[in-house]
Structure formats: structure tokens, C-alpha cells
Amino acid sequence: MVSHADKTVEVAHADDPQAGRFERAVLPHLSAGFTLAMYLTGNKADAEDAVQEAILRAVRYFSTLRDEDARAWFLTIVRRVCFTAYRTDRPQGADMVSIDAVGPQLVDSREQPDMAVERLHVQQRVRDAIDQLPPLLREAIVLRELQSCSYVEIAAVTEVPVGTVMSRLSRARARLADLLHDVVDFGDVA
């Protein structure tokens, strides 16, 4: 039976009829939170602990989530946990995951061998370039390009004005363009 009440319709369309409001709002973003935690803490154990702590905090403060974007809200909590619990006691530079260590090797087996090598080479250069970015620029560009966050979401997650996000993104792109313009299309920026 279809109800006119939006909420009822939403429940009826949820994957799992048992899922409640918190589960539907927050849990779809668990892996996004884990990915962010991996980039911020640099290792799986800390990232898992951070996400656990973030879930506990999210449960506790769920009543403060009104009509906002639940993903940005949850990522904000994850980021806060990472910064307060795992960042302050780390030496500078050790606070972000080394992208070198964990890169996937996306190679199409139908490619010509020299094309595959070329592609691996490009991926390595992209990782190196991202690795060289200052943490705040890297965080912004990772949220934007990897997690497909809007400017408003990035602003919410990183707790700075949208204008700051835009300037961080453009600074990140400019630096990446310097390093990667021969292999990546930067459009107008490059």
C-alpha cells in the first residue's frame, strides 16, 4: 500500500525494511568514512578504530543531524576523530597514508604491453604528485575527485568556508598540473 506520506514511501523503498533512520542515513557512508580515515591516519588499524569511534559519536549526536547531508556530517565526525585521536601525537609527515604503499594496479589485460607499462607509470606519477601535496590541499582534492564531494560538502567536512575550499582545490590543481600536465588533461588550468 503506497502512502502519501513521504517517509512511509521512503521506508517502503529502503533496501531493508528493518532499517531505521540512523541506519539509512549514516551506514551507506561507512566505507566513505573508512576511506577518509585511511587517508588521514595512514593505517588500517587506526582507521578502523577511528570509524568505530565515529559511529559511537554519530549514534550519540544523531539528534543534532537535522536536514543536512548525512554523508558530510558523518565524514566531519570521522575527520574530527582522526585529527583529535590520531593526528596530534604523530610526527609531521607521518600523518597521512603513503599512497605509494597501497596503490591498485588497474591494468586492462587486453592492452598492449607497452601501453600497460605506460599506464602504470602514469598511475605512479599521479600517486607521487598527490603525495607531495600539503595535507590540507590533498584532503580537499581527495574528497573532491575520489569521493565526489560537492564544494559545500567539503566545506562542511573540513569546517572552512566554501571560498577556502575553492582556493585549496585550485591550488591543488595548479600544483598537480605543474607535475602532471604531460599525462593528465587539466583543461583550462594547465
Added chain:
Amino acid sequence: MSERPDLGKAMREALPVYEASPALQAWAREEARKLDKDVSSPRESRNGALSAAVRRLSRWPIAAGLLIAAVAGWGAGSLRLSGRSTSPTNGITNELVDAHVRSLLPGHLMDVESSDRHTVKPWFTGKTDIAPPVFDLSDKGFPLLGGRLDYVDGHTAAALAYGRRLHKINLFVWRTGPNEPADGSYAVRGYSMLHWTNGGLSYWAVSDAAPSELEAFHDAYTK
């Protein structure tokens, strides 16, 4: 050279996106369902909130600290939490539930795994400033599983783990403080808690078992 990808495509190809492990997902779902089930039921009695507010007057530096932490940590939005997160009782009970939930994660329940109280009790010596009474209550349906150290409400706590059929009960013990919450039952986020004091020690039993089970546990432990 093939066509150059744009930055987004190049980054998605080069950088890993991670998946939360199945264990983490299952645990988070369980937490979510507890909250969703709990969300319409009252959390703590008005009396509890009132007495907490009265206590807060006598320990305003701590309340102010909590408030500052809340504002610094969560922005103005957190003020909507009103008394719930800033009252001392809620702080302790929430922390206890967090500690209980943490203990249920794989490998977290016990530092010393033993049903022998003569093993568990000496283990705490030198690790805490208290000697929690340790009993094996198997014959009353609460087998001793072990013990561990935990950190709750700003101090070390001895935690004893007991079983109750499929449930776990954590008994947290520390020295009584000047602003001891009232003895009695508390319910937070779907968990039951029973608090009592005896002989200068403060006890908190926490479980997802029914409140009546905790009362039975209290009877067995204090007999």
C-alpha cells in the same frame, strides 16, 4: 601517447578507495539498529536529569569543561543536545556504554582470560589502586570470563567480564568519587546499567541483557 585522462579519472585509477570490513559493517549496523529501536523511548528519568543538574551546580568547573569541549568539538549545533550530553550522569553512562561496546569487539573483552578468580583478582594488583572483589558466579548462571583494565570518566577502571547465556555483562569498578550518581538502574541507547556503591567502591554493571538480569547479577555478586 594515448588520450590524456582528466584529473578525476587519473586519480580514481591511481588512488585506492577502501571498503569497510564486513566485521566493521556488521558492528555498525548493530549499533544503528539499537539506536533506531531506542530512539522513541525515553533515555533517562527526569529525576536523574534533575539531580544531575543540581549536582552540576556544585561541580561547575567540570560542567564548564564539558561545555567548552562540546562547543569546541561540535560547534553551536551541539547546544541543541541540552542537558543530555553535558550532565555528569549522562557523561558517565554514555562512556560506560561505549566501553561496554568496545569490549565486545573481537579481542577486546579480556586482558586476562580466566574463570578462576584466584587468577583474575591478583592480575589487577599493581594495575589499579583498588582490589575489586572477584567471584565466579557460574553456579548462579553468571560464569566469570575474565578481567581487563579500562578507562572511564577520566580514571582507570577494573572491568570484570561475566557471561549470561548469550549476553556479556561488564562490571566496572573504581573508587567512589565525591559526586557519585544515585544507585539504581539506568538505560542508555538500548543498554541496561545497574549502579551501586559498597565499601568505598563504585560499581557499574552494563549489558544488553534485560534490566532484570542485571538485578539478578547484582543479587548474585553481592550475596
